[in-house]
Amino acid sequence: MTHTYQKTAHRSSLEILQEEAGAKNWWLSLPLAFLAIAAGSLISGALSQWLLLPSMTDANRLLLGMISLSVFLGSSLVLILLVAKFWERRSLASFGLWKEKLGFNLLLGTALGFFLVLLAVGFNLLGGQLHIQVEKQFNLGIWLFFLVNFFFQALAEEMIYRGFVMNKLRTKLDLLPAVLLNSLLFAVIHIFKGGTPVLYILNVFLTGIFLSLLFALTDNLWLVTGLHAAHNMIYLGVFGVIGAGNNLQHGSFLQTTLSSQANPFLAGSQSEPLSGGLIAVIVMALAALLTAYLAKKKQVFS
Secondary structure, rough: OOOOOOOOOOOHHHHHHHHHHOOEEEEEEHHHHHHHHHHHHHHHHHHHHHHHHHOOOOOOOOHHHHHHHHHHHHHHHHHHHHHHHOOOHHHHHHHHOOOOOHHHHHHHHHHHHHHHHHHHHHHHHHOEEEEEEEEEOOOOHHHHHHHHHHHHHHHHHHHHHHHHHHHHHHHHOOOOHHHHHHHHHHHHHHHHHOOOOOOHHHHHHHHHHHHHHHHHHHHHHHHHHHHHHHHHHHHHHHHHOOOOOOOOOOOOOOEOOOOEOOOOHHHEEOOOOOOOOOOHHHHHHHHHHHHHHHHHOOOOOO
């Protein structure tokens, strides 16, 4: 198996995984990931109940929620890494985490994430769905808090869903079922957020497919992590897109809200603006189709 994205002196992450752990117990990757995520949810829930909720106000709800999410994903990742290290004897290389061109791949992923958000925001803006204004009291400290949390959350999710689940599934299954199964898990976990629109879940599922195909194409989890983190950060920290009931604490460059004539089907609802709308779904679907085309052209599916 060769790298299709950049020439490297090492084998692919899948080849390394085949050598280190093989296909034995490949089917356990999904239930193990689900159990780790469930345990992480219990840990973050206990922390929120004992430490965060008593001090939560309308002003700091978003910040404390992000801390809780980082604890949830961090706890889940630690459990996954323990399984990978002591049961499967896997190295980080089998997750697609390479030292070569680390900074370049993060920056490239960031650029791709920015481009995707720009498309979604741009088409909504052209359709008169949005109102954007400059944030006049920008808070750099809050912005950096968002940046650190989004990067950590994206890295944890990519290591769990793409590095652990998808690569393990690929030791036995073809690429397409491995992509669909890990993306389905990715979407199902987001359902537990509660009150999420159908289009938002579809968007998450398509995002999972896109990120999975991109990982298969590049075999570089840093690039995928950079894109994932930038996608979330640019929505929140640049454009200031946030669901109703949350306070950004001036941690974005812009303030973006749905216009008075916005169509909820196209632009999303007040609870899930943009990401819960058809325009964002179409943008992500096109990104997934383009990546699938490139993967097929590079014979990644074979």
